[in-house]
Amino acid sequence: MTQAQTDSRVIVALDYPDAARARDFVGRLTPGSCRLKIGKELFTRAGPALVEELQGRGFEIFLDLKFHDIPNTVARACEAAADLGVWMVNVHTLGGSRMMVTAREALERRSGRRPLLIGVTILTSMGEGDLAEVGLTGSPADNVARLAGLAQAAGLDGVVCSPQESRLLSGQLGSGFVLVTPGVRPAGSTTDDQQRIMTPADALAAGSHYLVIGRPITQAEDPVAVLEAINRELAP
């Protein structure tokens, strides 16, 4: 792994509808202040070229496409992400152990730097009622703990979970297992469609390694000021 470009724990979610708006926003940031997440909307519109462009500007990229398919398809998709040179890539743990193991083995066969392979557990937009509807019994935390255990056993580097589950997971899986947590809201900001949220400082104290933050930064009147305030709140 090469030297990290930043000490910031913040990954800014670039949930923009087109490359121009994403570029415009990123133009205000420096690679020292955060990492960037490119997800389904922006990647579907702007493709690998934007990933390469932003990496060329020095940013480390979390490619958040949440792969969930048969093992071979997911493994090949992870290899494609690694070819792009991204820092982090994710798959859905609900795809099962075989899918996760196959993806990890495909990345391990590569030489040179490989992306961190992270498993999505239960989406932070889902509560107990949503889980029951799709046939998952128990609380979100129960399900997250089970799926994170599967991810660790499959050799993944970490999971995406709500910061509300970070303390439980770092106790259960150890502090070396990477916890990436969306559902982070600075005190006083709106919840939007997130259900299981925490403030940045509380998330870090609970054991989160990286905080994925979108709208509280991207839709702020002064995004740079909000990002700087969060970085200050998280500084040791």
Ligand SMILES: O=C(O)c1cc(=O)[nH]c(=O)n1[C@@H]1O[C@H](COP(=O)(O)O)[C@@H](O)[C@H]1O
């Ligand atoms: O994998 C993710 O990043 C993710 C997983 C999850 O369970 N919940 C979740 O919100 N996310 C992503 O995290 C970001 C959160 O954005 P905001 O709610 O605007 O801060 C979005 O880009 C989501 O796609």
